[in-house]
Amino acid sequence: MAVSREQIITAAIQHLNTTPAASMAEIAAAAGISRATLHRHFTGRDELVTALGWRALEDWERVQQEAGIAEATASADPARLRETLQALLHGEVAICHEHGFLLTEHTLPADLMRRSDEIEEREVEFLAACQRAGLIRADLPSRWVSTVVFALLVAVRESVRRGDVAQRDVPHLFLGTFLKGIS
Amino acid sequence: MAVSREQIITAAIQHLNTTPAASMAEIAAAAGISRATLHRHFTGRDELVTALGWRALEDWERVQQEAGIAEATASADPARLRETLQALLHGEVAICHEHGFLLTEHTLPADLMRRSDEIEEREVEFLAACQRAGLIRADLPSRWVSTVVFALLVAVRESVRRGDVAQRDVPHLFLGTFLKGIS
């Protein structure tokens, strides 16, 4: 049966998450296709990794949209912001396992990075709205809060990978730690 | 002038932190020595990276010892534990900038990983003592707390690298976020 481009991307993400330095041959094998076919879909490794990057951004943006952060930011309504924050963080926990490998990639094209900055910027603005609404301490730089979210997702990823915490406990631990800290 | 093995290690750490995929030639250039000399000190890339790993563990353990976590853990004295926790976290913030590149290395030898586990275990035990003393919430798994520390150090690293927060604000942000969360 034919393996679609999207399926290749999915398989590549999964494999690169466990083996970030995998060769094209390994990735092809992981996707269940030949190396030649992989090269028919993606000119080279760069194009493949770039495609994975765009997929990651799509997922991230989808989570933002499904949570409705733009509308919540505009509304400035504390109750709505709280709901949206919950939804956003839950969504991000759900997808964080797939995109950790991007941390080690340093050859991503400028337009992808620009898009990434845009999406992050939207999140920073949302978090700033949460701060103005009193949901998040106002004495912290919004960008720091955003980076903390990102870092805690790294913690989630690591913990699950090592088996320290059960997958189902993760959202609760994550949210609790994020909001209330550890003391 | 002669460049010592320790100096090479230091230079290699600094360079690999900005360019994790650097070749031996690049590392040699960064250390100000020739490729041949680099190979006289380290049989191969593996041996070099392993040496960097040991250096990182040394630094980590030194921070633990200077903070005195073993004694504090044994004492079970809340006041002492609080002091020690502060010292530990400050020390770890100070060294976290140097060892981020290890995240992308996957060829570290078993004995190094074992040593890493030992040092981490000591930290987990210390954090557990902090929990028993009421400094840290007892409803969180100690290992999760340990991973959160690690993750927040990632956030510190990222924030400083991107220039989002000033270096001098970092310890305060880090400690505040860790202990009290963001709400």
Add this chain to the structure above:
DNA sequence: CTTAATTGAGACTTATTTGTCTCATTGTAT
């Protein structure tokens, strides 16, 4: 000053990976 050790520069081989190409095979649509 002389000698020994260390280093730098560069040539060289080897290994790995990438990217291209060909051709036989498989699967599918008409």
Add this chain to the structure above:
DNA sequence: ATACAATGAGACAAATAAGTCTCAATTAAG
């Protein structure tokens, strides 16, 4: 059944980096 498209397998060249070696130059020690 036939023709067309996609795939798999493998050969091949090019690129990159690792690792080894030699030799001249530099440095340090006596």
